[in-house]
Amino acid sequence: MLIEVGVFLTILLAAMLGSMIGVGGGFLIIPSLVLLLNLPVHKAIALSLLSIVSVSLSAVTTYSLSEHIDYKLGLLLETTSIIGAFSGARISLMLESRVLIILFSIALFYVSYRMLTNMRIEAKPREIRASYNRLAFGIVCAYVAGLLSGLLGIGGGIVKVPIMVLVLNVPMKLAVGTSMFMISLTSVSGSYVYFQSGVIDYYLASVAIIGAFIGAQVGSRLGLRIRGVILRRIFGFIMIIFSIMMIMKGLGVML
C-alpha cells in the first residue's frame, strides 16, 4: 500500500511540475521513482510511459480546441515513430538496468543543460515550405524520437519539437501541439510492449494514470501564474542533480 501511495504522489508531483513548463514529465518521473522509491528502472519506464499517455491526451484536447495540431504531419511522422517506440521498448527489455540508467542519465543531463542555458529554437523565416529531402530527414528523426521514447520512457517531445521547427519549418505553437498528438500515440505503443511483458501490474498502472491526470490538470493551471523562465531554471537544476545521482546509481557508487 505504501508503494502505491508513493507512486501516486511522485507521479502527481512530476506531472504537475512537468505541465507547468509544458513537458510530459518523463524526465522527472523516472529518476523520482528509481531514486526515491527504489523501483526497478524497467518498471519506472513502464509507469512513466503510461503517465505520459494520460498527460499527452489531456494536452491534445486543449491543443485541438485551439487548432494547434497538424494532424497530417503528425500522422506522417508517426508512421516511423511508432515503429521506433515498439523497437525501443523491446531493446530496453533486453538491456541491463545499469546500462539503461546510464543511458537515461546522459539524456537527462542534456535536457537539463538545455533548460539551464535556455536554448531557443526558431525556424528560418526565408524558407517557407519543407522540401522532400527535409521531410525524409524528419521522418528518420521521428524514428529516433520513437526509439528514445520506448527505450527511456520519455515522451520524445524534446526531439520531435526541434525536428518540426528546425527541419520542417513548422511554427513553434503548432509544433508543440502536433508533438503532443504524436506523443499520445508513441507512448501508448511503447507502453503496450512493457505491459504485455508483465513488467507492471494493473494496480500500479491505475495509480499512475490517475496521478498523472490530476497532476497535469493542476500543473497546467498553476503554470500560467508562475514565470516560465524561473521555473525552467529550477527544473534544470533539479534535473542536473537527478542526472548525477542516476549516473552514480548506474555506476554502483550509490544504492
Added chain:
Amino acid sequence: MKFNKIYSYMIMLLLLLAISISFIGLLLTIIYGLASEYVIKLGVLILYFTPLASILMLLIKAIIDRDYKMVILIVVILAILILNVYYLGLPEFS
C-alpha cells in the same frame, strides 16, 4: 459543431471514463481485495484504446472530406499497430 470540438470532447470523455473506472477499481480493490482487479484492467484498457479512437475519428473525417492521403496514412498506422499487437498478443482480460 466543428470537428476539433467533437474530437477533443470525445478524447476527454474517454480519458475521464478510463480514469473514473480505474479509480472505482482502485477503491474496490482497497475495500474487497483483488476481487475487483478486472475493473482496474478495464480502466487501463480504455486508456490504451483512447489514442486508437482518436485515429479512428480522424479516419472518418478523412473519408468524409475525401482526403485520400490522410486515409492512406491512417491505414498504414493502423496496420503497424495491429501487426505489433498481433505479435505481442492481446491483453488478458479476466
